[in-house]
Amino acid sequence: MYLKMFVISGSALILWLTPLTALDKRISWHKAIQGLSLISGIACAVSAGNIARKLAGENEIEEIKTRAITADVVDEIATSAYVSQSQRQQEAEAILNPVEQLERALALPCGDDDEWEPVTQNQLAERSENERAERALQLKAKGYGKAKIILELWGVSKGGSEKYKAAEAEYRRLVGE
Amino acid sequence: MRAMYLTNYFIAGCIASSLLGWIASLHPMSMRAIAFLATATFILWGLCWLLDFSVSSLLKISVQNLQALLVAGLAVSIIGVGVFLCT
Numbered sequence: 001m002y003l004k005m006f007v008i009s010g011s012a013l014i015l016w017l018t019p020l021t022a023l024d025k026r027i028s029w030h031k032a033i034q035g036l037s038l039i040s041g042i043a044c045a046v047s048a049g050n051i052a053r054k055l056a057g058e059n060e061i062e063e064i065k066t067r068a069i070t071a072d073v074v075d076e077i078a079t080s081a082y083v084s085q086s087q088r089q090q091e092a093e094a095i096l097n098p099v100e101q102l103e104r105a106l107a108l109p110c111g112d113d114d115e116w117e118p119v120t121q122n123q124l125a126e127r128s129e130n131e132r133a134e135r136a137l138q139l140k141a142k143g144y145g146k147a148k149i150i151l152e153l154w155g156v157s158k159g160g161s162e163k164y165k166a167a168e169a170e171y172r173r174l175v176g177e
Numbered sequence: 178m179r180a181m182y183l184t185n186y187f188i189a190g191c192i193a194s195s196l197l198g199w200i201a202s203l204h205p206m207s208m209r210a211i212a213f214l215a216t217a218t219f220i221l222w223g224l225c226w227l228l229d230f231s232v233s234s235l236l237k238i239s240v241q242n243l244q245a246l247l248v249a250g251l252a253v254s255i256i257g258v259g260v261f262l263c264t
Binding site: 005009012013015016017020021031034035038039041042045046048049050051052053055056059 | 179184188200264
């Protein structure tokens with residue numbers, strides 16, 4: 001394709017210049033030959049230009065492909081580097097973890113565990129009681145009845161059971177009835 | 178390769194202007210016709226320089242490209258006619 005283009009391009013130049021410079025003007029048909037060679041020179045130059053244009057387009061596509069492949073490779077390398085780094089980090093953490101755990105265990109306050117636990121449980125119970133009271137007041141404000149609120153919050157249906165009586169007493173205490 | 182195709186089109190333009198010169202040399206009437214064509218083209222060329230922004234937006238190309246085209250057109254006609262007259 002390149003050779004064809006160069007040959008056509010060269011012949012266009014030859015067809016343009018040779019009849020104008022080398023042809024003897026005394027020959028009767030020199031004008032006709034000049035005209036013909038100029039027309040064929042134009043045709044050659046235009047076809048060579050079209051071929052070159054096509055090749056330029058193909059080259060551009062190849063360049064885009066190369067750029068895309070390079071970008072893919074760079075991306076792949078970056079991803080693999082990131083993955084290997086995170087793996088190394090995990091391994092390092094796995095190695096350091098027992099030591100860290102030991103350090104954490106040593107850093108815990110040395111108190112009586114029995115004292116610690118009830119305090120936490122009391123706090124949790126208090127928090128849930130507050131939440132329940134808040135929820136009960138919200139439902140009451142919405143217009144819910146006592147039995148429905150007890151069913152919603154304590155999961156006990158109305159009746160003479162002990163559970164219901166306990167829930168009712170707690171409801172009254174929370175709502176302040 | 179881009180330069181190659183631009184060069185080829187440039188050569189085609191040069192040969193075309195030589196061909197116009199050749200047509201002008203055939204007969205006095207064709208000489209007049211070509212002279213009229215050349216004058217009209219030259220006036221258009223000057224107008225394109227004066228109204229370059231409007232023409233570039235009309236042709237949807239940048240002003241630099243239009244100016245390059247105008248300069249290339251002038252060079253093409255000078256080279257083509259020059260080659261024809263000198264030989």
